[in-house]
Amino acid sequence: xxxxxxxxxxxxxxxxxxxxxxxxxxxxxxxxxxxxxxxxxxxxxxxxxxxxxxxxxxxxxxxxxxxxxxxxxxxxxxxxxxxxxxxxxxxxxxxxxxxxxxxxxxxxxxxxxxxxxxxxxxxxxxxxxxxxxxxxxxxxxxxxxxxxxxxxxxxxxxxxxxxxxxxxxxxxxxxxxxxxxxxxxxxxxxxxxxxxxxxxxxxxxxxxxxxxxxxxxxxxxxxxxxxxxxxx
Numbered sequence: 001x002x003x004x005x006x007x008x009x010x011x012x013x014x015x016x017x018x019x020x021x022x023x024x025x026x027x028x029x030x031x032x033x034x035x036x037x038x039x040x041x042x043x044x045x046x047x048x049x050x051x052x053x054x055x056x057x058x059x060x061x062x063x064x065x066x067x068x069x070x071x072x073x074x075x076x077x078x079x080x081x082x083x084x085x086x087x088x089x090x091x092x093x094x095x096x097x098x099x100x101x102x103x104x105x106x107x108x109x110x111x112x113x114x115x116x117x118x119x120x121x122x123x124x125x126x127x128x129x130x131x132x133x134x135x136x137x138x139x140x141x142x143x144x145x146x147x148x149x150x151x152x153x154x155x156x157x158x159x160x161x162x163x164x165x166x167x168x169x170x171x172x173x174x175x176x177x178x179x180x181x182x183x184x185x186x187x188x189x190x191x192x193x194x195x196x197x198x199x200x201x202x203x204x205x206x207x208x209x210x211x212x213x214x215x216x217x218x219x220x221x222x223x224x225x226x227x228x229x230x231x232x
Contacts, residue, residue: 001078001079001080002079002080002169002170002230003079003080003082003167003168003169003170004075004079004080004081004082004168004169004170004171004172004230005081005082005084005164005165005167005168005170005171005172006072006081006082006083006084006171006172006173006174007084007085007086007171007172007173007174007176007183007186008083008084008085008086008087008092008173008174008175008176008219009085009086009087009173009174009175009176009177009180009183010086010087010175010176011174011175011176011199011200011201011218011219012066012068012069012085012087012091012174012175012219013063013066013087013089013091013175014175014218014219015066015067015068015218015219015220016063016064016065016066016069016089016091017062017063018059018060018063018089018091031052033151034151035048035049036048036049036052036053037148037150037151038150038151038152039150039152039153040152041150042113042145042150046134046143046145047134049145049146050132050133050134050145050146053107053132053146053148054130054131054132056088056107057107057108057125057130057131058130060089060090060107060108061127061130063089063091064091064094065091065092065094065095066091066219066220067220067223067224068174068218068219068220068222068223069091069092069094069095069097070095070096071220071223071224071227072092072095072097072223073092073095073096073097073098074096075227076096076097076098079170079230081097081099082099082100082101082164083097083099083100083101084101084103084161084164084165084183084186085100085101085102085103086103086104086176086180086183087102087104088102088104088105088106088107088148089107090106090107090108101157101160101161101164102157103149103155103157103158103161103182103183104148104149104155105146105147105148105149106147106148107146107148108124108125108130109122109123109124109125109146109147110122110123110125110132110136110138110144110145110146110147111123111138111144111145111146111147112138112139112140112142112144112145113138113142113143113144113145114140114142115140116145116147116153117154117156120139121138121139121140122147123138132144132146155182155183158182158183161183161186162186162189165186165189165190166189166190166191168190168191168194169194170194170195170197170230171187171190171194171195171196171197172196172197172198172199172223172226173187173196173197173198173199173200173212174199174200174219174222174223175199175200175219176200177200177204178204178205178206187206195213196211196212196213197212197213197215197222197226197229198212198213198214198215199215199217199218199219199222199223199225199226200214200215200216200217200222201216201217201218202216
């Protein structure tokens with residue numbers, strides 16, 4: 001069975017109605033990165049950061065997977081599919097994708113402030129627990145923090161992601177500017193003979209220009225086209 005590896009970014013979730021971080025009017029325009037997405041920001045103002053991620057979870061409750069998410073999940077009937085996502089939402093899982101690697105953490109999980117990547121302290125929140133408060137603690141007694149990889153922190157899931165990419169027979173990139181590392185560096189691990197499809201309605205500049213087939217479309221329309229191309 002052909003192995004397909006898909007890298008998804010914010011453009012994948014935009015069609016579901018989630019705000020992006022980087023685009024004009026995105027979340028970084030309203031909340032400076034250093035305040036809500038760095039360990040220093042969290043140390044300075046844990047209440048602000050906790051509220052920010054509570055809001056993101058609330059927003060998640062109001063949206064559904066888009067057609068693109070659903071089509072990727074359906075591809076598992078015909079292919080061995082692994083999704084590597086820069087997104088912290090759970091829309092791939094909700095659409096039915098069974099193998100999802102989250103590079104930047106998961107919004108619906110919380111963990112220890114002291115050892116955020118220790119699996120003993122990572123816990124999935126039920127929707128009724130999505131409103132985290134100061135004073136809510138992990139089992140090591142520290143304040144629960146979002147299970148999110150902040151700027152300046154290591155990306156523990158990059159190694160498993162690289163392993164998947166090196167085995168890919170087809171590599172698909174959806175809705176990411178390829179400006180954020182280490183995720184953008186995954187392109188370097190795609191074998192030379194492997195086709196690369198890039199789905200994004202905007203121009204994307206990469207050093208691998210002629211190796212990449214750029215479909216200038218939104219996520220759902222682009223995934224549909226790739227599925228048709230793969231059948232030929």
